[in-house]
Structure formats: structure tokens, C-alpha cells
Amino acid sequence: MAAEFPAPAALAASGSLGRLGALTDLVVERLRVGDDVAAAKFGTGSPIDDPAREEQVLNQVREQASALGLAPDAAAAFFRDQITASKVVQRGLFARWTAHPGQAPTTRPDLGEIRTQLDRLTTELLAQLKATVDVRAGRIPCTVQLKLANGSAVVLDRLDALHRQALGIAVHSVCAVSPA
């Protein structure tokens, strides 16, 4: 019998499901970059919180949002959630690696390069916020689409409890945001 549903590998290749799938995939990618940030900072004494960097990120968000015709405050609120979620990941990993030093990373990625990646993700996430204005405007359809996208991301990306918790924080305002 022909398969009616795509095989898991095909699903993974096509990304999370539904109209918010692409946005969710970028959110998950940013959370994963949080793992790299944690690896860059762990054991160096560098604090997880860097308010000056956060301000830089949010200024970039506001500028690019305006240029796209998105409401800067709503875009900044969405990115504040991304930053909070990243810090949840970082704190969780610090705790895990402190409790189980054998699981701690053995190489230290370069924070500057990671931030370049985060800047690229800012641009891509804003483009997806713009592309999903219509679906995000409908509160109930948006909630349904978000559950579909998040549920599939959890399975496809095999998110552990820490990253599932962070994903919940990161998508907090996706449907609540008043678009543009």
C-alpha cells in the first residue's frame, strides 16, 4: 500500500508542519544556537546575561521591523521572548554540565561567530513574522497552526524537556502580537 503520510525522514527534511512551520523552525534553530552560546561561555566566567548585547539585538530588530512595515514594539516583544528562551536554555545547560561534567562540551565555539549567526537569524525571523502576518492575525486559527507547528517541531527535532520549555517561552507572543 502506498504510504499516505510522509516518512519521518521526509517530514524532517520538509520542516515543521503548517503555516507557522517555517517560523517555528527558525525559532528552534535560534534555541539550538543557545546551546552554542552556552558552550562558548561555560567555564569562562562570562555571564549568561549581557544587557548591552540584548540592547544591540533589540535595536537591530526595531530598525529592520520598521523597514519591513512591522510594528517595532511587537517585533521587539517577540525577540525579548527569544532572548529569555535562550537564557533558559543556557541556564539549563550550565546546571546540567555543572552536575555532570562528563556531558560538558570539550570545545569552545567563538561567541563572535555565534552572534553573527544570531544576527542572520534575526533577519530571517523578521521575514517570517512578515510572511505570517495574516495567519497570526486570526487568534484561533493562529493558535491551531502554532500547536501544529510546535508539536511537529518537538518530534522532528527531538526536543528534550529543557528545549520544549524554552520553545514554549519563545512562541509566547506569536499569536498575541498585533501584526503590523
Ligand SMILES: O=C(O)C(=O)C[C@]1(C(=O)O)C=C[C@@H](O)C=C1
Ligand atoms: O549573545 C549572547 O551573549 C547571548 O547570550 C545571546 C542572547 C540572545 O539571545 O540574543 C541571550 C542572552 C544575552 O543576555 C544576550 C544575548
